[in-house]
Amino acid sequence: MQIGIIGGGPVGLIASLALRNTGHTVRVFDPSTQKPKMSLALSETTLSLLENIGVHLTAGQDLFEILVNEQGLPGSMLLNAHECGHFRFGRVICSHALDQVLASHVTNMIESVVVTKVRARTTAGNPCIELETGEAIEPDLVILADGGRSGLSDSLGMSAQLRSFDRTALLGRIRVETPISGRAYERFIGTGPLALLPIDPGVYGYVWSLAPRDAEVLKQSTPALLDALHIAMPSELGAIELVCDPVQIPLIERWIDQPYRPGIVLIGNGAQTIHPVAGQGLNLALKGVSRLVDALATGEPDTAVRTAFVSWKPNRDLTRLASSSLEALFDRDLWPRKLLTSVGMALGDQSPWLKRKIGEAGMGIIS
Ligand SMILES: Cc1cc2nc3c(=O)[nH]c(=O)nc-3n(C[C@H](O)[C@H](O)[C@H](O)COP(=O)(O)OP(=O)(O)OC[C@H]3O[C@@H](n4cnc5c(N)ncnc54)[C@H](O)[C@@H]3O)c2cc1C
Structure with a gap:
């Protein structure tokens, strides 16, 4: 099958490699854009997909433990991969390192050009991609990633539901005095969740979901940010220093229920952008990509796309719900809620079964 992919972000590139490996002819179009450096927690499911398509990650750190707790309260839950029967929960990698390793596998597949127009399949012929150079191509399937x-999905009548979380993610890197190898943290601070991901020896990536004005204040003042992080961070990590300036990303949920039209399918953030609190956006998108690649190996494009989406829908909907509920649940700075959370975590910590289910669901080992 001839496939045209619009967008060479992680989702477009991984899809292009997986499809090329299953015998399709793939062209990828992306003029390449500057993106912020993020710390991505990749699940075991994502890591196996990458291994299967020949992408071996050496950068980053394996994730063996996740400590979940609420600042200032005693209850906490420690999820440990070995106790849950797994070697690890996944791996944390810098988004730029991932882009680099993916780009090294697709050097001859990416064309640095903007796609200006796209048209669905009609009775008269295949879907069509128009490039800024004036060239038009008509592959069997267009994948919009x-x-x-780009606004191309709107031009196809696929309007996204947009919902602002009224939160901004503040992200950056810190060096800590006493790192605990392979341990990530999910801290509920009252003002919004703070995730700490071990990315290099002694260095953590942080993603802090904050009210936009608080994020702006902290972004503008290094001493204020250091103070706030110092208070919010688990004390076991010791003294901290900033490794880079923070970046702000407004958090908006973007969702298209049926992201496909005849001859065209939308994948990745364009189809679903979810809250990053559980670090699932890319992992979720790649589960959809896997189903799509499997379905395309056996069926004609439109049936394959529909089959893939129908089978993926329960997992897609559940991940969206879980990610947005976490923020809604934990950003209430109310004592009754905090007390319940604290007791719930202390009790949950005594249940290996519950911890295994949470750990496996969170890291995509089960869905
Ligand atoms: C703060 C934060 C933390 C996160 N943490 C995690 C995590 O820990 N784990 C996880 O799984 N996910 C995480 N995510 C989600 C993850 O980052 C995204 O799901 C992922 O980056 C989406 O990739 P994409 O390829 O869909 O889109 P993008 O990376 O946006 O790529 C789209 C590409 O399309 C190209 N393009 C656009 N228009 C055109 C056009 N007209 N013609 C040609 N090319 C075009 C662009 O140049 C771009 O390269 C996080 C997100 C945020 C915001």
């Missing part, structure tokens, strides 16, 4: 950045 534009991250929701």
Whole structure:
């Protein structure tokens, strides 16, 4: 099958490699855009997909433990991969390192050009991609992996439901005095969740979901940010220093229920952008990509796309719900809620079965 992919972000590139490996002819179009450096927690499911398509990650750190707790309260839950019967929960990697390793596998597949127009399949012929150079191509299937950045999905009548979380993610890197190898943290601070991901020896990536004005204040003042992080961070990590300036990303949920039209399918952030609190956006998108690749190996494009989406829908909907509920649940700075959370975590910590289910669901080992 001839396939045209619009967008060479992680989702477009991984899809292009997986499809090329299953015998399709793939062209990828992306003029390449500057993106912020993020710390990505990749699940075991994602890591196996990458291994299967020949992408071996050496950068980053394996994730063996996740400590979940609420600042200032005693209850906490420690999820340990070995106790849950797994070697690890996944791996944390810098988004730029992932882009680099993916790019090294697709050097001859990416064309640095903007796609200006796209048309669905008609009775008269295949779907069509128009490039800024004036060239038009008509592959059997167009995969739109534009991250929701281009407006092409709107032109196809696929309007996204947009919902602001009224939160901004503040992200950056810190060096800590006493790191605990392979341990990530999910801290509920009252003002919004703070995730700490071990990315290099002694260095953690942080993603802090904050009210937009608080994020702006902390972004503008290094001493204020250091103070706030110092208070919010688990004390076991010791003294901290900033490794880079923070970046702000407004958090918006973008969702298209049926992201496909005849001859065209939308994947990745363009189809669904979810809250990053559980670090599932890319992992979720790649579960959809896997189903799509499997279905395309056996069926004609439109049936394959529909089959893939129908089978993926329960997992897709559940991940969306879980990610947005976590923020809604934990950003209430109320004592009754905090007390319940604290007791719930202390009790949950005594249940190996519950911890295994949470750990496996969170890291995509089960869905
Ligand atoms: C703070 C934060 C933390 C996160 N943490 C995690 C995590 O820990 N784990 C996880 O799984 N996910 C995480 N995510 C989600 C993850 O980052 C995204 O799901 C992922 O980056 C989406 O990739 P994409 O390829 O869909 O889109 P993008 O990376 O946006 O790529 C889209 C590409 O399309 C190209 N493009 C756009 N328009 C055109 C056009 N007209 N023609 C040609 N090319 C075009 C662009 O140049 C771009 O390269 C996080 C997100 C945020 C915001």
